[in-house]
Amino acid sequence: MSPCDFNRRQFLKYTGAAGAATMAATFSMDDVAQAASVTPLPVGTPILVIVTLYGGNDGLNTVVPYLDPDYLSNRPGMSLDASQVLPDLGSGSDNIVLALNGTMTGFQSLWAANKLAIVLGTSYPNPNLSHFSSMAIWQTGSPVEEISSGWIGRYLDGLPHDPFRAIGIDSTLTPLLAGNNRVGSMVPISGLQVPYGSLGTQLKLFAKSSHQDAALVADAAGSIADFYALSSTLTPVLKNAPPTSASPLAQQLDVVANMITANVPTRVYSVSLSGFDTHADELSQQNVLVGQLSDAVTAFLTQVGTTPRANDVVVMVYSEFGRRVAANGGQGTDHGTSAPVFVAGNRVAGGFYGEQPSLATADLNQGDLLVHVDFREVYASMLEDVLGTDAGKILNNWSKKLPLIKAAA
Amino acid sequence: MTAASDRLELSRLVHRFGFGPKPGEYLQLLAGGIPQARAKVLARRFDHGLNALVTPPFPNMGQMPIHNPTANAAYWQEVYTQSLSLSVWWLDRMVLADYPFIERMTWFWHGHWATSINKVTYALPMKIQNETLRTHALGNFVDMSRAMVKDGALIYWLDGEQNVAYSPNENLGREFMELFTLGVGNYSQTDVHQAALGLSGYNVDQPSGTVTFDPKNHDNTPVSVLGKRQVFHADSLSDWIVSRPENAKFIARRLWFRFISTTVEPPASLAKVFEQRDISLLINAIARNPAMRRPQYSQAKSPVEWFVSASRALRVTPSRLPESVGLTWLLSSMGQFPFNPPSVGGWPYDEAWLTAAAIPYRVGLANNLVQYGDLAPLTSVPKSKIVQAAADWLGVAQWSTRTERALNQSVSDPKQLALLALNAPEYLVNA
Numbered sequence: 084m085s086p087c088d089f090n091r092r093q094f095l096k097y098t099g100a101a102g103a104a105t106m107a108a109t110f111s112m113d114d115v116a117q118a119a120s121v122t123p124l125p126v127g128t129p130i131l132v133i134v135t136l137y138g139g140n141d142g143l144n145t146v147v148p149y150l151d152p153d154y155l156s157n158r159p160g161m162s163l164d165a166s167q168v169l170p171d172l173g174s175g176s177d178n179i180v181l182a183l184n185g186t187m188t189g190f191q192s193l194w195a196a197n198k199l200a201i202v203l204g205t206s207y208p209n210p211n212l213s214h215f216s217s218m219a220i221w222q223t224g225s226p227v228e229e230i231s232s233g234w235i236g237r238y239l240d241g242l243p244h245d246p247f248r249a250i251g252i253d254s255t256l257t258p259l260l261a262g263n264n265r266v267g268s269m270v271p272i273s274g275l276q277v278p279y280g281s282l283g284t285q286l287k288l289f290a291k292s293s294h295q296d297a298a299l300v301a302d303a304a305g306s307i308a309d310f311y312a313l314s315s316t317l318t319p320v321l322k323n324a325p326p327t328s329a330s331p332l333a334q335q336l337d338v339v340a341n342m343i344t345a346n347v348p349t350r351v352y353s354v355s356l357s358g359f360d361t362h363a364d365e366l367s368q369q370n371v372l373v374g375q376l377s378d379a380v381t382a383f384l385t386q387v388g389t390t391p392r393a394n395d396v397v398v399m400v401y402s403e404f405g406r407r408v409a410a411n412g413g414q415g416t417d418h419g420t421s422a423p424v425f426v427a428g429n430r431v432a433g434g435f436y437g438e439q440p441s442l443a444t445a446d447l448n449q450g451d452l453l454v455h456v457d458f459r460e461v462y463a464s465m466l467e468d469v470l471g472t473d474a475g476k477i478l479n480n481w482s483k484k485l486p487l488i489k490a491a492a
Numbered sequence: 493m494t495a496a497s498d499r500l501e502l503s504r505l506v507h508r509f510g511f512g513p514k515p516g517e518y519l520q521l522l523a524g525g526i527p528q529a530r531a532k533v534l535a536r537r538f539d540h541g542l543n544a545l546v547t548p549p550f551p552n553m554g555q556m557p558i559h560n561p562t563a564n565a566a567y568w569q570e571v572y573t574q575s576l577s578l579s580v581w582w583l584d585r586m587v588l589a590d591y592p593f594i595e596r597m598t599w600f601w602h603g604h605w606a607t608s609i610n611k612v613t614y615a616l617p618m619k620i621q622n623e624t625l626r627t628h629a630l631g632n633f634v635d636m637s638r639a640m641v642k643d644g645a646l647i648y649w650l651d652g653e654q655n656v657a658y659s660p661n662e663n664l665g666r667e668f669m670e671l672f673t674l675g676v677g678n679y680s681q682t683d684v685h686q687a688a689l690g691l692s693g694y695n696v697d698q699p700s701g702t703v704t705f706d707p708k709n710h711d712n713t714p715v716s717v718l719g720k721r722q723v724f725h726a727d728s729l730s731d732w733i734v735s736r737p738e739n740a741k742f743i744a745r746r747l748w749f750r751f752i753s754t755t756v757e758p759p760a761s762l763a764k765v766f767e768q769r770d771i772s773l774l775i776n777a778i779a780r781n782p783a784m785r786r787p788q789y790s791q792a793k794s795p796v797e798w799f800v801s802a803s804r805a806l807r808v809t810p811s812r813l814p815e816s817v818g819l820t821w822l823l824s825s826m827g828q829f830p831f832n833p834p835s836v837g838g839w840p841y842d843e844a845w846l847t848a849a850a851i852p853y854r855v856g857l858a859n860n861l862v863q864y865g866d867l868a869p870l871t872s873v874p875k876s877k878i879v880q881a882a883a884d885w886l887g888v889a890q891w892s893t894r895t896e897r898a899l900n901q902s903v904s905d906p907k908q909l910a911l912l913a914l915n916a917p918e919y920l921v922n923a
Contacts, residue, residue, distance in 0.1 A: 213651070215611050216663075219835050228676070229667070231837040246848055256827050258834055261844055269849035278855055281901070285912055286855065288898035295892040296917065297790040302846045303917035304894070310848035 121247065121316050123346035126391045127491075129430065129469045132339060132352045133235070133259065134332070134380065135222075136372075136402035138359030139214065142422030142452075143408065143442075144366075145187070145373050146172070146201055150180045153442035157409045161366050161416075175203055175435040186374030189381025190425070197433035198384070199425065200487050204440045204455030206421035210404060214360070214418070218403040222259040224462055224478055234462060235351050236262030237477045238470060246309035247316070250342070251353035252335040259353055267351070268313055272334050274321040275314040287311055320345040330375035332356040336383040344390050350470060359402060363413035376400065380427060393429055397469050397488065399461065400425040407450055408442055420451040424461050430469075432489050460485050494522055496890065497785045500923065501526055503889040504784055505533045507922040508751050508791065509775075510592040512801025513887040515869045534593055534779055536630070541590035546811065548577045550615045552700040574615035576820055579830040582622065583810040586800040597629035597775065598622065599796070600750055602830070605640050605672060606838035607649045609831040617645035617701025618831050633743060633769040637673060637730045642694065644701030650836065653696040657711035660688040667836050673733050675742040679718060686715035687733075690724030740766040744774060751778050753789045754841050790923045792842045795826035795850070802858060802914050805886055806865025813864060822857040826850045846920065858914040862907055870906040878903050882913040889923055891916070 124130075144161075147168050148154045155162050168182035169191045175181070181201075183191055193199035207226035211217045220226050224234030232240070235249055240262040242248065249267030251257040260267030277283045290308035292301045325337035335354040342349060356376060361369050380398055387396050405422025421440055437456035440446070446453060459481045463474035468488035475482050502522055506513045510533055513521070521529035553571055557563040586595045602625060609618050621643050628636035640646055641664075647653055650664035665687035669679045679687075693710030696703055705725075714721050720732055733739065741763040748758035758778075765777045783789045793801065803810060813819055823829050827850065833839055869885040870878055879899045883891055891899065895916045902909040913919060 213611065215608070215835075229670070229835070229837060231835060231840065256844075256847065256849065261840060264843055266844055266847050268847070275848070275852060278852075282855075282908060282911065285898050285901050285908070286915060288901075289895065289912075289915065289917055291894050293892035293894040295890075295894075297787060297921065297923045299790045299792050299842055299846070299921040300892075300917045300923055302843055303792070303920040306846040306848050307851060307917070310851040313848050 121312070122348055124348040124350075126346075126395070128350070128395060129471070130343060130350060130352070130392070130396050131465055131469045132336075132354065132383075132396060132398045134376070134398060134400040135218075135257075135259070135353065135355040136359050136376070136400065137214075137218070137355060137357040138361070138402070139217075139404045139406055139418055140359040140373070140402035140422060141361060141365060141369055141416055141419075142405035144369055145184050146181050146203070146423045146439075147184060148179045148439060148442065149182055151442055153408075153444070157442065158416075159410065161410050161414050172201070173435070175437070175439050177438045177441070179439045179441070181435075181439060183377075184370060184373050186370050187377035189377040190427075193381060193384070193427050194433060198429060198431055199427045199433050200431050201435055202424040202426065202456055202461055202485065202487075203435060203437040204421045204452065205401075205424045205437060205458050205461065206404065206454040207457055207459070208454070210420040210451070210454065212404065212418040212420075214403055219258065221401060221403055221458060222257070224459060226457075226459075228479070231258075231261075232263050233257070233259040233261045234466075234477055235259050235267060235353070236265065238262075238351070238466065238472060239265035239267060241472065241476065244305075245348070246313050247348045249351040249353070250347075250349050252338050253353075253355065257353050257355075260351075267353070268309065270313065270317060270321075270338070272325065272338055274318050275310060276318060277311060277314050316347060317342065320347065330356070330379055332375055333379040333382065336379050337386075340383055340386045343387055343392055343396065361406070361415050362411065362417060363415040365410075365415040380425075384427060384429075388429070395430075397426065397428040397430055397465070399465055400427075401458065401461075405452060408447060408452060409450060420448070421454045421456075422452075424456075424458065426461065426464075426487050430488050430491075432487060436485050436487065456485075457483070459483070461487070464488060498522065498526055499889040500787070501785045502529055503887050504789075504922060505530055505779065506887045507793070507797070507801060508596075509533050509779055510596055511586050511589075511797060512804050513885075514590070514804050515807065515866070515885060518887040519884050530779060534776060535591055536594060537591050539589050539591050541588045542585065544588050544809070545581075545584055547581060548574075550574055550578060550619045552616055553614055554699055571614060575609050575613075575618075575831070577811075578609070578615040578619055578622075579820070579832070580811045582830045583796070583800060583803075586796075587803045587808070587810060594626065594629055597771075598626045599830075600747070601625040601629055601636070603750070603833065603838040604746060605643075605646060606833040606836050607643075607645050607831075608833050608835075612645045612648055612698070612701075614699045614701070616699065617648065617696075620701050621645040622831075628771075630772040630775070633739070633766075633771055634731060634734050636771070637734045638727050640672070641668060641691070641726045641730045642703055644696045644698075644703045647694055647703060648696045648698055648701075652691060652694055655688055655692045655694070656709040657689065657692045658709075660685065660692055660711075662688040664688070665691050668730075669733060671836060671838075673730075673742065674736060674738045675745075678736070678738040678742070683717050686717045687724075687729060689713075689715045690717060690729040691726055694726065734769065737763075740764075740769070743769075743771075747774060747778055750841070751775070751791075752781065752783050753791070756783070756789065787923070790921050792845045792921045793919075794839055794841070794845055795823055795828040795854070796830060798854070798914075798920065799823055799857065801886075802861055805869075806861055806867075806910075808861055808864050808866075813861075817857075817860040817864070819857070822853045822860075825853040826857070851915075854920075855911070855915055858911050862911050862914075865910070867906050867910055870910060875903040878906065878909060882909060886913060886919055888913075888916075888918050891918055 167185045246268045251269045325334040339352045401424045406416035406419040440452035463484035464487045466474040651661045652664040655661040666684045689711040744762040766774045873881040
């Protein structure tokens with residue numbers, strides 16, 4: 084492990100699942116309350132699923148300019164050749180031929196069905212090469228000013244309190260979902276079980292507000308009410324745990340698919356996959372990870388594709404940065420700048436957006452790719468054309484967007 | 493009969509200016525009256541509680557061994573172990589202290605100069621920063637600011653070691669003005685750029701946090717910051733910025749925000765108290781403000797504040813808890829772990845801590861703590877008085893009828909009563 088491998092998910096993993104056993108003793112899947120009467124999400128309401136790739140995914144070995152002599156010369160021993168990529172996707176406005184990493188057959192089928200948008204060269208002005216800082220920039224949606232609220236959190240800020248509206252599949256709060264006065268809910272893959280027996284019933288008594296409560300005390304009681312509401316709705320929905328043999332992302336998306344199918348009133352889901360910080364021996368690791376990404380997203384879209392919500396779901400995939408054009412000495416790559424963002428779903432107008440950054444030395448900025456699309460253009464499209472809200476209010480008056488989402492039929 | 497407002501004010505004094513009462517302390521302080529209680533809470537004495545503190549060594553780890561996978565793995569394992577034991581060491585301090593005011597202030601300043609070991613990686617520089625914050629926690633802000641602008645962990649955290657005259661990095665200069673000293677809107681982008689030049693040339697040895705100054709990489713031409721033109725260095729730049737009147741307003745607001753209210757602005761007179769940049773004067777004025785007795789100024793406890801107050805009540809020492817308690821995992825899952833703030837902006841506050849997702853972890857951690865805790869304050873009283881005894885034990889001003897009703901169901905089971913009381917809305921929030 085190198086210092087660069089530290090991120091929140093791994094930090095938690097490393098700090099030990101020792102507590103998990105003791106938790107299991109207190110919380111039970113069997114102690115299911117009656118499913119609460121939650122208003123189901125009407126069919127036809129768009130749903131955004133955000134996939135975060137932690138560690139900085141190498142865009143050049145994901146959407147690969149495999150014929151570009153500069154790509155080959157920059158990456159001796161770790162460039163992908165024609166046999167390691169899928170059939171050409173074509174080229175964007177820049178005439179650089181691109182093909183998907185050979186493991187991404189699922190994305191290839193989405194592309195063929197015109198359901199996959201690839202936004203090339205995406206980042207923000209003056210890219211920051213720190214995992215921590217750059218991920219904060221993407222998650223707050225604020226490249227210029229350092230702020231603490233997440234962009235989806237600010238979407239929640241403008242709406243009445245509802246614990247179901249935005250849900251992250253993880254145990255700790257994703258900064259993405261933290262607003263100034265609203266916070267999305269986090270649901271671990273295992274669900275949110277209430278405590279056993281009398282502890283569970285007595286704790287539930289705290290959910291009631293009291294006229295004696297100060298405002299924040301009432302909020303504390305409200306969070307307990309939210310917990311029981313989420314648990315009683317989600318526990319039956321998540322009764323069939325995803326197979327542990329599946330990749331972590333596939334497991335999370337399985338949970339999301341079950342919730343969507345059950346008409347849980349959630350507009351935004353957040354899931355993630357870690358391990359993209361490929362400073363060494365990149366080829367073997369990254370091929371596996373982008374393969375998992377492609378398989379999990381495609382299986383997820385196939386699963387919801389058989390339901391009445393087939394046309395509702397939009398998946399957006401991003402990472403905090405791409406990687407340096409030139410390989411380093413360890414058959415890996417160091418932190419870089421722009422990379423492709425993926426947007427997938429039946430509602431998506433498939434194809435290339437933005438421009439593939441040139442790999443010619445003269446076109447690089449200190450060895451890094453130029454930025455052609457500001458990620459806020461993608462966010463604005465998601466906010467306005469998926470979530471139906473004014474992007475400017477959430478993105479500090481940013482309004483430029485991309486035509487990624489087709490108008491409703 | 494004690495007035496309800498006395499119970500409220502004392503509850504705020506012990507929870508906000510300390511980390512909650514030790515067993516028996518709340519009633520004892522209440523009996524002496526508020527002025528005496530306030531003096532005790534704000535006192536700085538030799539702390540016998542800290543006699544039990546064990547400080548592990550945090551050696552300089554040096555650079556990573558090259559080309560040796562086995563040594564490499566052991567090295568990172570040790571780095572990681574140190575970072576965890578540093579956090580637990582600080583939690584121990586907060587829990588063991590008889591006079592926790594200084595720890596509470598250090599905790600505030602950690603959130604103010606928020607630096608994360610997530611990037612700094614090594615325990616030693618974070619420990620040095622922690623000691624610096626403790627040294628100046630109640631001192632003069634001019635000295636604190638000078639010390640922090642040359643703090644290795646802070647410089648590394650904000651890319652200051654990449655800030656050289658020919659290629660300035662503005663991160664440290666910007667955050668210094670925006671988040672640490674002046675607040676947004678009190679400087680221009682030009683000031684940021686020129687301040688960065690004033691701070692150029694300071695190098696950090698990451699594993700040790702040692703800072704060295706390299707005059708070759710420092711900009712030795714006069715620059716103009718906030719209207720003053722000269723050749724700046726770290727000290728002179730810090731002094732000039734901190735001397736601005738905006739600094740007094742900004743720091744007064746930051747303390748008010750964390751100790752009194754995140755929604756109500758402080759009185760304008762508060763900044764005047766900070767004219768000499770005397771932190772002790774300012775925080776004492778805040779602790780004496782009439783807002784302390786008014787109901788609307790409630791604040792949520794952060795996970796660390798909740799955990800430390802529960803541990804003090806239960807007389808458990810974090811470092812002595814068995815691994816099966818899952819302390820680091822559960823506290824991190826609740827969203828807060830010392831030395832690991834989410835960003836340079838510090839920790840969230842109030843509503844952000846009152847989430848449904850935190851509940852299973854908080855209940856789970858409380859459940860594990862109660863197994864190792866001393867429940868004498870509850871087991872030594874008759875059942876008919878146990879619910880009120882729980883409020884007195886934990887320093888809760890008053891249970892609502894809702895909470896009383898829930899707790900009344902566990903009067904025969906002190907362990908469960910404790911577990912519920914620690915998860916009651918009136919304990920999660922300092923009313």
